[in-house]
Amino acid sequence: MSFNVVTFSVFLALLLLVTVMGFVASRWRRAADGDQLDEWALGGRTFGPLITWVLLGGDLYSAYTLIAIPAALFSMGAFGFYAIPNAVVLYALGFLFLPKLVSLAHRKGYVTLTDFVNDRFRSRPLSLAITITGLLATMPYLALQLVGLEVVLGALGIGGTAAGNWFLRDLPLLLAFGILAAYTYSSGLRAPALIAFVKDALVYIVVIAAVIYIPIKLGGFDSIFDAASKALADKPTTPKSGDPAVAVDPSVYMTLALGSGMAFFLYPHAITGVFASRGAKTVRRNMSLLPLYTVLLGLVALLGIMALAADIKPRDGNPQYAVPQLLAEMFPSWLTGVAFAAIAMSALVPAAIMAIAAGNLVSRNIYRTYSRRPVTAKRETLVSKIVSVLVKAGALAFVLTLDAKAAVNFQLLGGIWILQTLPTVLLGLFTNRLTSKCALMTGLLAGVAYGTWAAYGVKSATGGPFGGSTATPFFLSSPTYIAISALVLNCVIVAAGSLLARIFRTTKQPAPTEAAPPVGEPAGHSAG
Amino acid sequence: MTSHHAFLLARAPGIPPDSKESMMGETRERLPVRAARPLRLAVSGLLILIPVVLSLAVPLYQRSGPALIGIPFFYWFQMAMAILTAIATGTAYQLLYAGDTDEAEAA
Structure with missing residues (x-):
């Protein structure tokens, strides 16, 4: 896609703003003893309902979600909409077990899910199995956030195939992740928590603008679904009977929604967001309010249908470009800049939380558990910080050297394993x-x-x-x-x-x- | 513990926080409390189960009509279930936990 000065300027200004916020966050709600792991890793466990809302929203509505869900609808039709019943399952299950888990975590000082399993079962092999499963499931997820960021940068016309050599091509991505690693190291979970406020506000603005503005331009939802049905009917994967816009295999659709919904709060980054909250009441209130956010997710998913109706031809035939290209085509340049910044932040926020969660698993459940000598809290926190940088570097190397398909494969396996x-x-x-x-x-x-x-x-x-x-x-x-x-x-x-x-x-x-x-x-x- | 509904909380009254028995003893401890408000608990459980079952009952909603502002039934029904989940968990929260505080549980 072509480079647009207005779009890029708005994008850059917003990203610079959150970068400053990321570094300032280390002073936000600062505690007396910064050496404790739960200060850096869980923001001191003081987050109330609003911060927990944006933090969990940041986990759930990541760049991968914002790009991959509409991309799934764009390429496979109704099937991609399973993200909605998936969210229903995850909130209902979260309401059931998270409050009890979070009060235990507060009382006994758990930082990771392994801490709970270790305390409950006192079994080293079982604890290690939970730790390794968590790490293996998080890593590809983190890599996919990078892929999401790559798509945004590509849609902006910077980096990607536009540049000649590999260094110029990957420079924007390297820069973004270098800065992310730096402020996550210094501010811990406070950085994504603070940035998530801006991210959430921008996502709301963009999605609401998109679902009002684009249907008007395309002649209403009636004609959008008519056109999308015709486009889907031409695809070889669509069954020939019935309305192509609602064609799904019921057993696949149901089990995918159920399985991914039940798996969500077992992921280390989701647990980190939950454990950082003030207590059971905060979590319960969130589990009863966050489902409303799912409506927004449904509207995001419908962007894939709109891209079909607008006859978007995604770059390189990659459906992940469908939504960024749709927005660029429909929106004025400045709003496209806001939209791209929102998607980029949706990559940075969960990537930071995931890196912190992985760092905690390594420092607390591997380093401290298997160290011969007693480990001080200060040292434990330092190991966590260093690992958070290393996993980001690892994910970056993964994305830059391997095919993006490899990350998708591992993420698929990670979902099966974590459940x-x-x-x-x-x-x-x-x-x-x-x-x-x-x-x-x-x-x-x-x-x-x-x-x-x-x-x-x-x-x-x-x-x-x-x-x-x-x-x-x-x-x-x-x-x-x-x-x-x-x-x-x-x-x-x-x-x-x-x-x-x-x-x-x-x-x-x-x-x-x-x-x-x-x-x-x-x-x-x-x-x- | 100030709340009446210790059954979903970690600590049963009278057990020191650090004792290993607190995990083991809680299944027994929570039974009398559960029995104290069986109706509210049953209503809450049912309320939460309804949207979950409905959103997984794919053949029920796998059709185009009736459409809502041009959006096929399949799509708007599932989004409506998300709203119903919020209403259900919100009601359960009001029925069972309205008086709770974070501090009481985190103590």
Whole structure:
């Protein structure tokens, strides 16, 4: 796309503003003892409802979301809309278990989800499994935020294929991430929390402007969906029967929404946002207000349909350019600048939170746990800060050297893997039954192994592995999201293993009371 | 603990925060509290479950009409479920936790 001076100036001014905010944030709500890990990593756990709102909004509505969801609608139609029921599931589940988790975290000083699992089960292998799963799931997510930023820079006409050599091509991205790493290092979670205010405000403005302005230009939603239906009907992937605008495979759609919804709050960056809040009340209020934000997400998703109707031809045939190009075509130059700045900030905010979350997992749950000598709080914080920079460098190297497809593959696997930690977290939080350490560990490993194997078996259009995230499991006849079939397997193992452990224990040491093994809850219980 | 609804909170009354038993003992401790307001709890649970079940019942809403300002049923129904979720969790919050404070729980 061509370079526009007005668009670029507005973009640059807004990005400079948040850069200054990122550095100033270290002085915002500063605590007395800055050496403690939860000062840097969780902003001192003092965030009230409003800050928690923008911080969790920053986690959920990332650049990858803002670009990839409409891109999915643009290229595959209604299927991409599963992000909406996914959000319904995640808030309902979050309302159920996060308040209890956050009050425990405050009382016992948990910084990561592993801290909880470690405290509850006192099992090093299980804790390590949770830590590694969290790290592996976060890294590709972080890399995809970079991909989102790359798309924005490309749409602005700076960097990308426009420049000749690799250095000029990647310079804007290197610059943006260097600055991000610097202020995350110095300000910790306070930087993304403060920037998230600006990001949220800009996203609101842009989305509301887009859903009023673009339909008027395109002749209303009636003609938008008419045109989009015609465009979708031409695609080879669309079923030939019924309205192409609402064609989805119900079992795939449902399990994707359910599985990704249940997985969301197991991601380290989501947990970081939750643990930084002031307490259970703040989290509950957020879980009851944030669903309203989903309407905005639905409108963002509809931008993909509008891009279809406007007959956008995305650059290099890459559907991720559909929305940036739609906005550039429809909006006046200055508003396009605001929109691009909003998407760029939506990459920077979650990238910072993800890097902090990964840093905490490494410093607290690997470095401190496995260090021979006692680790001071100051040293723990320093390790966290350094790792936060290293993971950003790693993600950058990943994006610059490997195909973006590799990041998407890993993110797909990460989603399958992270969901396998659900039984450990939910059962550990709410019950003493079905919580044999061995059974939970075996279930997790089996779920991860099966999920990886099943995902490997899905052929892509070019015949390679990891072609998608849905397959028909051996116990069902319709295709489902692999994470869900792996979770079913995981839960069956956890239930059976825990019951066996219980029976084994009671026969070995016959206890006068509770001789009968508990009936237990059905395996699907944790999936609720 | 000042609230009446310790069943969803971490600490049961009378147990020192640092004891390992606080995790183990809580399933027993929370039962009397749960029994104290069974109706409110049941209503809240049902309220939260309704939008979740409806938004996962794909065959129910997989159709074009009736459209809302030109948006097919499939799309606006799911967005309406998001609003219903906010109403449901908001009502559950009012029914069960309205008097809570962050400090009481974080103490």
